[in-house]
Amino acid sequence: MHRLFAARLALVCLLPVLPLAAQPFHFPTANHSLLEKGAEEKFFVGTAGKPWTSGTFGCVRSDGRQIHEGLDIRCQRRDKKGEPVDPILATADGTVAYVSSNPSLSNYGKYIVLRHQVEGLEICSLYAHLSSIQAGLKPGQTVKAGEPVGIMGRTSNTRERISQERAHVHFELDLFINEQFPDWFKKSRPGERNDHGVWNGQNLVGLDPRLILLAQHAQGAKFSLVEFIRGQTELCRVLVREKNLSWAGRFPALLRRNPVTEKEGVAGYEISLNYNAVAFQLTPRAASEIKGAGRFQLLAVNAAEQEKNPGRHLVARAGQNWTLTSRGRDALELLAR
Ligand SMILES: [Zn+2]
DSSP states (O other): HHHHHHHHHHHHOOOOOOOOOOOOOOOOSSSSSGGGGOOOOHOOOOTTTEEEEEEEEEEEEEEEEEEEEEEEEEOOOOOOOBBOOOEEESSSSSSEEEEEGGGGTTOOOEEEEEEEEEEEEEEEEEEEEEEEEEETOTOOOOOOOTEEEEEOOOOOOOOOOOSSTTTTEEEEEEEEEOOTHHHHHHHHHHHHHSSSSSSGGGGGEEEEHHHHHHHHHHHHOOOOHHHHHTTTOOOOEEEOOOOOOHHHHHOOOGGGOOHHHHHOOOOOOEEEOOOOOOOEEEEEOOGGGGGOOSSEOOOOOOOOHHHHTTOOOOOEEETTEOOOOOHHOOOOOOHTO
């Protein structure tokens, strides 16, 4: 952090006319119809028989009860047989985190994950249902924004195949949750397979790429990913009684200062979650500030937001009160490791 600041300071001193960072994210294919007004159908692919909105990010599946954590971006180029051939492009400069080339091991089919540093924050991008992965692409390798990393396809291990007509890339922008995911998975999903180590989709929590792409287009160099994340709507606020929260270490930009813990030490964190369980604001709390004994305590629920975006089922109403559901506890358990 310190070194970065010094480097920036040096840049500012030496090159006062240098423009601010360019827009951090590129479209993952040549399809840019998202930026055309009213052209959503040219950009998004809905699920079979459903409108384009079911291909957007959010609580858009099963009448809002199920969340879709990415964008399904429509194919623009096909070969003679009608198969998609759109090149898939790295959304930003970064490194390859994971390559999953066996399509039978995931509902993502063949997929890759890249990691990027944007404003000192690590963000991952994921590209799924590929027909092929760029030859020689390996974890650790660096990639440039706009560089081809694969070819669009329709691979998946789900029983219902993706039809030619619905060919798309499933594109995610995610925050990595926890290095200890494989342990958590073993305990909380007994009998289920995890073939992807920490790069299982369940260890990545999605932000809405549509909102990010539109915001950076509208704001230009003023766009800030950190501000975008900090500006999420709170679905609920919880207290997690855990001194060492790996999320707090990984995303210090999301931490608020608390003079009490600076004096007394940290006993837990008060965490604001958005509807997809992204912990977008964390306030450390001292033992003297924590009431109650539970490891997880639900402090507040935004009922309007829960009604609007219920797909993660993190909280539920119990009579007059709200409680954390087992899914809510599960999400916190992974976060709190
Ligand atoms: Zn999708």
